[in-house]
Amino acid sequence: MSVPIDALIQKMPPELRFESPVYVTRPNLPTLEEYASCLAPAWERHWLTNDGCLHEALERQLAEYLGTPYLRLFCNGTIALLTALQALELEPGNVITTPFSFPATVNVLHWHRLRPVFCDIEPESHNLDPAHLQALIGPDTRAILPVHVYGRPCKVEAIQDIAGQHGLPVVYDAAHAIGVRYKGKSLLCQGDMSMVSFHATKLFTTAEGGALIMNSETLYDRIRLLKNFGIADEDTVIAPGINGKMNELQAALGLARINTVNDEIQQRRRIARLYHDGLGKTPGIALPPLHIPDVESNFAYFPVRVEARMFGMDRNTLCSILRYFNVFARKYFYPLCSSYAWCRVAKGALPVAESAAENALCLPIFGKLPFAWVQQICAIINEAGSIVRSGCNNSHA
Numbered sequence: 338m339s340v341p342i343d344a345l346i347q348k349m350p351p352e353l354r355f356e357s358p359v360y361v362t363r364p365n366l367p368t369l370e371e372y373a374s375c376l377a378p379a380w381e382r383h384w385l386t387n388d389g390c391l392h393e394a395l396e397r398q399l400a401e402y403l404g405t406p407y408l409r410l411f412c413n414g415t416i417a418l419l420t421a422l423q424a425l426e427l428e429p430g431n432v433i434t435t436p437f438s439f440p441a442t443v444n445v446l447h448w449h450r451l452r453p454v455f456c457d458i459e460p461e462s463h464n465l466d467p468a469h470l471q472a473l474i475g476p477d478t479r480a481i482l483p484v485h486v487y488g489r490p491c492k493v494e495a496i497q498d499i500a501g502q503h504g505l506p507v508v509y510d511a512a513h514a515i516g517v518r519y520k521g522k523s524l525l526c527q528g529d530m531s532m533v534s535f536h537a538t539k540l541f542t543t544a545e546g547g548a549l550i551m552n553s554e555t556l557y558d559r560i561r562l563l564k565n566f567g568i569a570d571e572d573t574v575i576a577p578g579i580n581g582k583m584n585e586l587q588a589a590l591g592l593a594r595i596n597t598v599n600d601e602i603q604q605r606r607r608i609a610r611l612y613h614d615g616l617g618k619t620p621g622i623a624l625p626p627l628h629i630p631d632v633e634s635n636f637a638y639f640p641v642r643v644e645a646r647m648f649g650m651d652r653n654t655l656c657s658i659l660r661y662f663n664v665f666a667r668k669y670f671y672p673l674c675s676s677y678a679w680c681r682v683a684k685g686a687l688p689v690a691e692s693a694a695e696n697a698l699c700l701p702i703f704g705k706l707p708f709a710w711v712q713q714i715c716a717i718i719n720e721a722g723s724i725v726r727s728g729c730n731n732s733h734a
């Protein structure tokens with residue numbers, strides 16, 4: 338379906354254009370003064386990394402917030418995931434994962450010379466579909482690596498049942514899932530290990546950063562070793578570790594913001610509701626649910642599905658129009674991980690994921706996004722849709 342974008346834009350009210358770019362997210366930053374006061378203890382000690390006092394404080398506060406005894410901080414989420422796989426000491430073989438994710442998920446498998454086997458996703462949650470999981474398990478399967486996409490919980494019980502039957506470890510890419518609770522507990526406590534990211538685009542940020550949450554003291558001890566080169570003490574190196582340490586400058590930023598996570602989520606919930614008010618009746622724009630049973634969501638993303646036939650134009654066209662109006666919505670997750678050259682998956686093999694990747698569009702959402710801006714974004718989408726449906730596109734009708 339092709340729509341003449343220039344002609345369409347001509348018919349839209351020019352005042353809908355934002356003067357400066359509105360990005361899909363914006364980090365929840367402290368003031369510089371707040372940051373400096375959080376950083377001060379490290380400055381006074383001249384201590385920048387390696388188990389500093391800020392690192393220790395953030396690790397403790399995060400573990401408390403999530404309700405887990407076992408949490409280790411990392412320099413970023415990708416190295417955390419890489420280290421989680423190293424800790425499992427998997428034999429060469431396959432890991433079952435999802436194609437609908439950020440490149441890090443599948444690329445860490447490649448760095449371990451593990452082969453990704455892609456499981457198609459559920460149309461509603463966009464998460465790995467446990468109904469396909471059983472059939473993909475074979476003698477070479479070594480682990481399962483699901484992703485809680487957009488912070489929405491996977492079917493964790495079904496995945497755990499299947500993993501348990503086959504004695505397979507489960508590592509969750511929970512990069513998006515800070516603050517999500519499932520059946521009253523942090524979602525990050527699922528599986529053998531979960532990785533959460535604190536990248537600048539995530540709901541809670543340390544600029545770059547991340548953490549692993551694990552379910553046993555053995556893994557907790559092992560990860561501590563592996564994230565610091567495998568150094569046991571001054572004279573002993575006992576494992577092939579890496580440098581995965583979070584530094585004090587990162588930890589200070591985390592400490593300045595850890596107490597605002599719940600407020601940030603509250604504010605995002607209000608924005609999600611406003612999007613529902615503005616787009617709830619728009620033909621061909623399917624909205625993410627405001628409430629999922631058993632789940633306290635974090636509203637990390639606001640992914641809509643563009644049904645081209647009903648809306649009047651496809652996702653890519655809508656994305657271009659929004660960009661003209663200075664709104665930088667993002668096509669999370671396009672392209673699919675399974676489409677990367679090094680994954681060698683034929684097109685058509687993962688129909689649900691392929692359709693999701695063609696139609697998903699994440700609209701801006703962050704705590705300080707002004708309500709008037711949300712209404713303006715909805716107006717751009719509604720104007721564009723109604724103009725195109727009323728005949729601007731009649732050459733293709």
Ligand SMILES: *Cc1c(COP(=O)(O)O)cnc(C)c1O
Nearest residue numbers: 413414415439441512534535536
């Ligand atoms: C952000 C992200 C990562 C990577 O985290 P970094 O902290 O940026 O290394 C991994 N997986 C998913 C799904 C992500 O969105």
